Structure formats: C-alpha cells, structure tokens
Amino acid sequence: xxxxxxxxxxxxxxxxxxxxxxxxxxxxxxxxxxxxxxxxxxxxxxxxxxxxxxxxxxxxxxxxxxxxxxxxxxxxxxxxxxxxxxxxxxxxxxxxxxxxxxxxxxxxxxxxxxxxxxxxxxxxxxxxxxxxxxxxxxxxxxxxxxxxxxxxxxxxxxxxxxxxxxxxxxxxxxxxxxxxxxxxxxxxxxxxxxxxxxxxxxxxxxxxxxxxxxxxxxxxxxxxxxxxxxxxxxxxxxxxxxxxxxxxxxxxxxxxxxxxxxxxxxxxxxxxxxxxxxxxxxxxxxxxxxxxxxxxxxxxxxxxxxxxxxxxxxxxxxxxxxxxxxxx
Amino acid sequence: xxxxxxxxxxxxxxxxxxxxxxxxxxxxxxxxxxxxxxxxxxxxxxxxxxxxxxxxxxxxxxxxxxxxxxxxxxxxxxxxxxxxxxxxxxxxxxxxxxxxxxxxxxxxxxxxxxxxxxxxxxxxxxxxxxxxxxxxxxxxxxxxxxxxxxxxxxxxxxxxxxxxxxxxxxxxxxxxxxxxxxxxxxxxxxxxxxxxxxxxxxxxxxxxxxxxxxxxxxxxxxxxxxxxxxxxxxxxxxxxxxxxxxxxxxxxxxxxxxxxxxxxxxxxxxxxxxxxxxxxxxxxxxxxxxxxxxxxxxxxxxxxxxxxxxxxxxxxxxxxxxxxxxxxxxxxxxxxxxxxxxxxxxxxxxxxxxxxxxxxxxxxxxxxxxxxxxxxxxxxxxxxxxxxxxxxxxxxxxxxxxxxxxxxxxxxxxxxxxxxxxxxxxxxxxxxxxxxxxxxxxxxxxxxxxxxxxxxxxxxxxxxxxxxxxxxxxxxxxxxxxxxxxxxxxxxxxxxxxxxxxxxxxxxxxxxxxxxxxxxxxxxxxxxxxxxxxxxxxxxxxxxxxxxxxxxxxxxxxxxxxxxxxxxxxxxxxxxxxxxxxxxxxxxxxxxxxxxxxxxxxxxxxxxxxxxxxxxxxxxxxxxxxxxxxxxxxxxxxxxxxxxxx
Numbered sequence: 009x010x011x012x013x014x015x016x017x018x019x020x021x022x023x024x025x026x027x028x029x030x031x032x033x034x035x036x037x038x039x040x041x042x043x044x045x046x047x048x049x050x051x052x053x054x055x056x057x058x059x060x061x062x063x064x065x066x067x068x069x070x071x072x073x074x075x076x077x078x079x080x081x082x083x084x085x086x087x088x089x090x091x092x093x094x095x096x097x098x099x100x101x102x103x104x105x106x107x108x109x110x111x112x113x114x115x116x117x118x119x120x121x122x123x124x125x126x127x128x129x130x131x132x133x134x135x136x137x138x139x140x141x142x143x144x145x146x147x148x149x150x151x152x153x154x155x156x157x158x159x160x161x162x163x164x165x166x167x168x169x170x171x172x173x174x175x176x177x178x179x180x181x182x183x184x185x186x187x188x189x190x191x192x193x194x195x196x197x198x199x200x201x202x203x204x205x206x207x208x209x210x211x212x213x214x215x216x217x218x219x220x221x222x223x224x225x226x227x228x229x230x231x232x233x234x235x236x237x238x239x240x241x242x243x244x245x246x247x248x249x250x251x252x253x254x255x256x257x258x259x260x261x262x263x264x265x266x267x268x269x270x271x272x273x274x275x276x277x278x279x280x281x282x283x284x285x286x287x288x289x290x291x292x293x294x295x296x297x298x299x300x301x302x303x304x305x306x307x308x309x310x311x312x313x314x315x316x317x318x319x320x321x322x323x324x325x326x327x328x329x330x331x332x333x334x335x336x
Numbered sequence: 337x338x339x340x341x342x343x344x345x346x347x348x349x350x351x352x353x354x355x356x357x358x359x360x361x362x363x364x365x366x367x368x369x370x371x372x373x374x375x376x377x378x379x380x381x382x383x384x385x386x387x388x389x390x391x392x393x394x395x396x397x398x399x400x401x402x403x404x405x406x407x408x409x410x411x412x413x414x415x416x417x418x419x420x421x422x423x424x425x426x427x428x429x430x431x432x433x434x435x436x437x438x439x440x441x442x443x444x445x446x447x448x449x450x451x452x453x454x455x456x457x458x459x460x461x462x463x464x465x466x467x468x469x470x471x472x473x474x475x476x477x478x479x480x481x482x483x484x485x486x487x488x489x490x491x492x493x494x495x496x497x498x499x500x501x502x503x504x505x506x507x508x509x510x511x512x513x514x515x516x517x518x519x520x521x522x523x524x525x526x527x528x529x530x531x532x533x534x535x536x537x538x539x540x541x542x543x544x545x546x547x548x549x550x551x552x553x554x555x556x557x558x559x560x561x562x563x564x565x566x567x568x569x570x571x572x573x574x575x576x577x578x579x580x581x582x583x584x585x586x587x588x589x590x591x592x593x594x595x596x597x598x599x600x601x602x603x604x605x606x607x608x609x610x611x612x613x614x615x616x617x618x619x620x621x622x623x624x625x626x627x628x629x630x631x632x633x634x635x636x637x638x639x640x641x642x643x644x645x646x647x648x649x650x651x652x653x654x655x656x657x658x659x660x661x662x663x664x665x666x667x668x669x670x671x672x673x674x675x676x677x678x679x680x681x682x683x684x685x686x687x688x689x690x691x692x693x694x695x696x697x698x699x700x701x702x703x704x705x706x707x708x709x710x711x712x713x714x715x716x717x718x719x720x721x722x723x724x725x726x727x728x729x730x731x732x733x734x735x736x737x738x739x740x741x742x743x744x745x746x747x748x749x750x751x752x753x754x755x756x757x758x759x760x761x762x763x764x765x766x767x768x769x770x771x772x773x774x775x776x777x778x779x780x781x782x783x784x785x786x787x788x789x790x791x792x793x794x795x796x797x798x799x800x801x802x803x804x805x806x807x808x809x810x811x812x813x814x815x816x817x818x819x820x821x822x823x824x825x826x827x828x829x830x831x832x833x834x835x836x837x838x839x840x841x842x843x844x845x846x847x848x849x850x851x852x853x854x855x856x857x858x859x860x861x862x863x864x865x866x867x868x869x870x871x872x873x874x875x876x877x878x879x880x881x882x883x884x885x886x887x888x889x890x891x892x893x894x895x896x897x898x899x900x901x902x903x904x905x906x907x908x909x910x911x912x913x914x915x916x917x918x919x920x921x922x923x924x925x926x927x928x929x930x931x932x933x934x935x936x937x938x939x940x941x942x943x944x945x946x947x948x949x950x951x952x953x954x955x956x957x958x959x960x961x962x963x964x965x966x967x968x969x970x971x972x973x974x975x976x977x978x979x980x981x982x
Contacts, residue, residue: 040837040838048876049420058499058500058501099582177654178650178654180614180645187613188608188615282646284614284650291612294418294420297420
C-alpha cells in the first residue's frame, strides 16, 4: 500500500510540471497583459497613465521578458522559496490571497457534499427498490427537472424570491454587519442562515445526478444471485439491502469523491459569482479576466495538485470499501 | 454664499472677484463656534483628539449647501464590483484638490487653496493654502508636502518616468517653487490657460496626495539606511521604488486603497481596505477641513461602506430590497431601469438625474492612418465618410437599441452647453440612402454580383469593424444594424467581435481598420479633452494615431494634411487663451474646423443617466454633471445627510 502511494506521488511530479507549463501558456494566450487590462479599465473610467509609467511598471512586474523567463522565475521561486509571487491587483502575496478564501471553499464544498449524499442516497435507494412506482416516477421527473435547470438561474430566481417575498438579505455568506466581524455565536448563526441557500443551489444539480446514478447502480445489484441467496436465507429485507447491494452501489460514488477536492477551488464559479460568495471560484475568474497571472497560475496549479491528490484518495478509499479491488 | 461672479471664472478678473467673495464668506464662519459630529465627542473629552477648533484650519472651506444645514450620523451603504472597480471608491470619497469645479461644472473655484492668482500671460499660477490644514492623522498639510511631490516624486525619474501631461506644456514640465510656508507657485514655460481647469479635474490630485511626513520613510533620499529593513518586512516589494509605490499610488490605483496608514485630505479614511474581503469600509476624517455655513464640521454622515459584489444583478436585488442607500455605476442602464422603477417603494429610494453626457454614445471611428493604401485613400475621402453617415438610419437604431433614449447626432457638445453648434451636431445625420448612393457612385462606381462596391484595385471594398461589447451600450447590436444600412448602399462591413484588451493592443499597434466607441466632450470637458475632435493620443480614441504622434512630437509619426494641421493650430490657440471670452471664442472656432473635417461618424447623442439615492438622504445635487475625470459624488458627498429621527 505504502509503495503504491509512493509510486503514485512520484508519477505526479512530471504531471505537475506539464500542468504548470500548460497553465502558464494558456494564461498568456489572450492578447495583452495585466497592464493593458489595467489601462483599458483606466481609459473607460476617464483616466490614463503615461506610456513611460506603464513601461516602467511592465519592467517592474517582469512582464516585458520572454515567456520562458517569466515561467522560470515563477516556478523557481515556488520550488526553492515557496513563493507563489504576488497578485498585481491586490498587491499581496498570492498565498495570502488564496488561503483567505480556501477555508470557506472547503466548508461550502463539505456542506454541499453532506447535503447531496444525505439526500441522494436514500432517495436513490427508494427509487430503485420501488421501481416504476409513483414515487419512482415522481423522483425521476424531479431529478431530470433539476438536472435541466441551470444552477445560476436557480440562484438568481431563489435570491429574487427570498429577497422580495421574505425580505432576507441575499448574496454572500454573511449579513453586512457580520462580514468583517470576528467569529462569535451570532456570526455562526448568521452564517448558517445564509449558507443553506448556496448549498442547496450548488447541490441540487449533483443531487439529481447522484439520485439517478444510485438508482441505476442499485438496480444492477438487486437482481444479482447473491441478493436472492441472502433473501433465501431469511435475512430481513432492510438489512440485506444496506449490507450488500447498497454497499456495492456506492463504489462509483466513492471513486468520484476525489473530484470534490479540485471542485473546491474551481467548482461552481458562476453560482459563486452570481451569489457573491467569498470562495476561490470568483477569485480565479477575476484573476483570469484581469490577467493577474501569478494568482491565476497558482490557482490552476493548486487545482491540478488537488486533482492528483483527490484521485489518489479515491483509489485508497475504494480499496478500503471494496476488498475486491486490488491496487496493481 | 454665491460664488457666481462670472461664468467659467478662470480669467484674472474673475479670480480677483472671487477672492473677495471668499474672504467675506469666511469671516461669516469666523464669527461662529465650530461644532463636530457626536461620535467624536468622547474621543475629544478623553484627550484622544484635539478640540474641533484646533483640528480645523483657521479659515475652513465653507461648503454651499444644496438643501440646507444637515444633521450628523448614519452609514452610507453603497456598492462596488468585486474586481477592477476601485475607481468607484475614488469617485465616492477622493476628490480634494487645490481648486475645484462648482457642482454645476461652470467655474473653477479655490478649494484647498484659499486664493489663486493667475499671471496675465497664463504661465504662472500662485496658490495660497488655507492656514492650518491637516492630514487625516493630524499632521499639518503645508507647501512642503506639495514640494515633496514636486521634488521627490514628480521630478524623480524612478517614481515618475513619464510626466503627467497636465503638468507639461510644450515639452517642458512645470516648475514649482515654494514662496513661503503657505504659498506655492506653478510656472510653465509657455502660456497654459487651461491649467486651472485641468487641475480641478480628478487628475489634479497629484500635488496633494503625498504626505511628506509619512512617505519620506519609504523614499531613498530620506531614509536610505532604513529602507533595507523595511523591504525585509514586505514580501511584495523588491526595491524602494516598489515599496514607495505600494504605499501610495498615482491615479488612485489599488495600492492607494490598500494602505490604511496613508494620511489623506479626504472626508473619509479607510478602516477596511480594498483587499480580498467582501467589504470596504471608511469612517469620517476628524481633521476634514470643510464646514457648513453654521460652522458644523463636515462630513455629516459617519461611515461609508461598500459591499463588494461580483454581479450587477445582485446590486439590483440589494438596491430594490433597501439594503443600499446609494448606487450608480453598473446598474444605471436601460436594461435595469424598469426593475429599479418598480422597486422604489420597497427599496425606499428614488431616481436622481445624472448628466453623464459624452459627446456621443456610439461613434464609428474609421482609421484615417490605416496601413492598407486603398482603404487609407477611401477613408480619407471626406465624401466617403459623408456618404456613410447619410446611409445610417440613426432614429431606428436609437428606437430599437436604446429604447428611444438618445437623439441622432454627430460627435458634438450637448445642446444646453455654451459650445453647442447646431450645424456640427446635425450635419449629415439625415437618413438618405439615395444621396449616399449618388456620392458613393462617384467614388466607387463598380459593383460585384452581390451588389457590393469594388475598390480601385477591383476587389470588393470591405471594412473590418472591431466591435467590443462595452459600457452596456450594445455595440454589437448597433453594428448589426449599421452593417445592414451599409450593405444597402453597397458597402461591405465585416463585424469582428473582440474585447477591450485586444482592441487596446490593436490601437497602439495601429492595426484596426475601424471600431465603434463612445466619445467624450459633451460638456465642459470638451475644452481639455479633445480626443474626439482632433487626433489626440489619449486613452481609448484612436482614429489617426500617426498624426497625433506628429502633433506631440513632429519628428515622429506622419505629417498630417493641411486641414488637420489647421485644426491642431486652432487647438493650440485654445490652450494659450487667457480670458474666458477668448477661450470660448477660440474653442468655437476650433470645433468648427473639427466639424468641417468630419473625422468621425456619430450616431446617438446620449440622454441624462440616473443614480439611485435613499429617500432620507438630503443635499444631493439634482442633475449633477459628471464625466470620466469629473468625479462624483465625491465633491459633494461630505454634505449628504440622513434626514431621519435617530
């Protein structure tokens, strides 16, 4: 097992190098750089910076150098000094900026995952066990409906309804008075009263998908001979269901568990933008739009690292959950 | 309290009269006792803050009230976009200058300066500062701070590689001299009658945002030994220049709004910076140097908070839910107007007119210096531009795209402005495809099978139009219609959708054939900002960049034809004019020459825009004029107040 983990980590290194190069090139692909974006912004707001000032800033940021020099400077300071560079726009080290938001991203992803699993698994089971019943049709209809609704639309509509008819403050994870406050019991309560909406909106699409997956997996399993055998031996229906076929049906869910990690950083960008959530998604979008390249590059790098780690975790979890799976 | 001596009080006569007026108003304030906001009482009593008389200058600026004397207290809740929107912090609270425009944008009056004298030849300007002005940390603001800017920032090649053009005339930067502790002189090499106007706009902040007592520690000249230690603490700066630029920022770039320690002269000082949190917050500056006519220190409102929102839709929801007291940018367009109109009752706000009136909302800019010799020749044919102008049905575009909000017009000053010229505004705006066809038949008679005209080389004449969807002005929709109208007279327009950053690089490389943009110069900014009236290298208007290069330095670029040179010369005379009357006359002459050139093809003259203000807020200027560098509501924000029982 340890050898397996070690080998996987070793293979991750070339992947990371490749990803960092590709990420850096992609960020540089759009015409212009951070300063031309800045100038365009400034021009539309009526100001302007002199050419010489821009040139000096470009030199200062190192944006006038060829792309491979910029790449090497970035990567070497990450590897040798753990320095991810600075965010041009925020004028702060990239690591500070990302860490400030990662907490909420993880929290939101974890809460969403709990919400989705807590609902999807029982609903999927009911829908499979009572196949072609009214419940099954109802659930199926709802699931397809929810899959079809774009989540940003759901976000807008639910915010509109909450704000207009229930007078709740929408957007963000806190009421205005708590945004910059220290953690306290009222702040936790305020957080909880805000967080359920994004959790529901983000979760609802994957909830629907998961219900369908669970149903299909379980339907495959409950007609297997081992189920019949267990039933013949007089096992109670519920115990049988949970002990054997459900456990098998969970495999595909576990294998996608690892995808949660990268989704923490980049997932649900549009919903987060619409709802103004303090997560890393909008940060990535903004960094890409303003060509704040060290911030964008570091986020993309982070996403790829998390993808690699996430896949590894999934594999390990699968091996634990299902002894039939071997690591070779 | 009226400052209206003469219109556009810029000539020496107007200034003389003004100074007298000011002195009389200040004696009014002298006779009274100064009062302060209740939130400061405790701090003064405990000795944490000097009493209000000591915090105010000897002769504070007495603000003219819009509605009347206000009351203290409250928090102004407003909003900005989560990224790239620090300009709106600037527009809201940062506009303290040596001289300022009156809120109706008709004349320039002293502000931080108590008295301004212009020499007869418009080369020398003397500013006498108010005595006892203080930075927000209590340190005195004096001529030394202005000299620090001039000697150590403006004249330092590392901090200022290129001088800001408003301080440069004929290639020579301004010379600033300290006369005494309160008086400073700005001297130019040649006449510069527009200097005070320029200084009264946003960019005039340069001399007065550099507190010497705080910033000198980051300057090599004053703290060469201490800087290495400071650099070690700061992960983002590699040398003293970067360090200095991270503490204060020209043009209020983000660094300015990220440094809580930086002393300012603004009515509010930041308590939560523009960084990576979801809000920005500011609290009153206890040393603010303006009072109302009864001697109450301004501002009235205690705090300002900005919610950083990622999406304009969310701003809309918050506004209609009554969670914001003031909103302007991003949601004040025709798309959101009906929702905002319906939400007035629940949101407890009303609409206030904003005269955000550029010279044109949608202007077709053909590149008169385009590289392609055939296109260059045709674009430079004035009859071609006239024909294209006649081919466009402006009223249809305005009705369909701008829901009637606009009027057919070329690029020209607004009708209620002193510079309005009916001919300039309406020439060639009539929709007349027959006339257009007749004119084009003389230029390009041959057509291909699809009915498109052939250029002199026998190939179809195609204009590649760069179109970016910016400012919420629906340019892609407009260009679809323009393409149709052009096709009807046999001109092939190809639309190339792009974004602003791409366009920006194309402009500087002179790669675009044509693009559509909005054009400034609708009101008084026309005097100083002529980029739409002649090729003038600035910001985002590029229709003949080689000529404008030649204009700024005749050894570069491309020499323009005589008719363009005439326009340049006419503008030089505007700049040299000393009195208001001369300037107005020269400007009209210049605009007539510009109109005669028809450099650009305007489509729609804009209508006033709007902002949304809480019903309880008073002293808001109705129909306030604004433009790119005339910021708003900062100049009058300190007198806003909440008219409600506590």
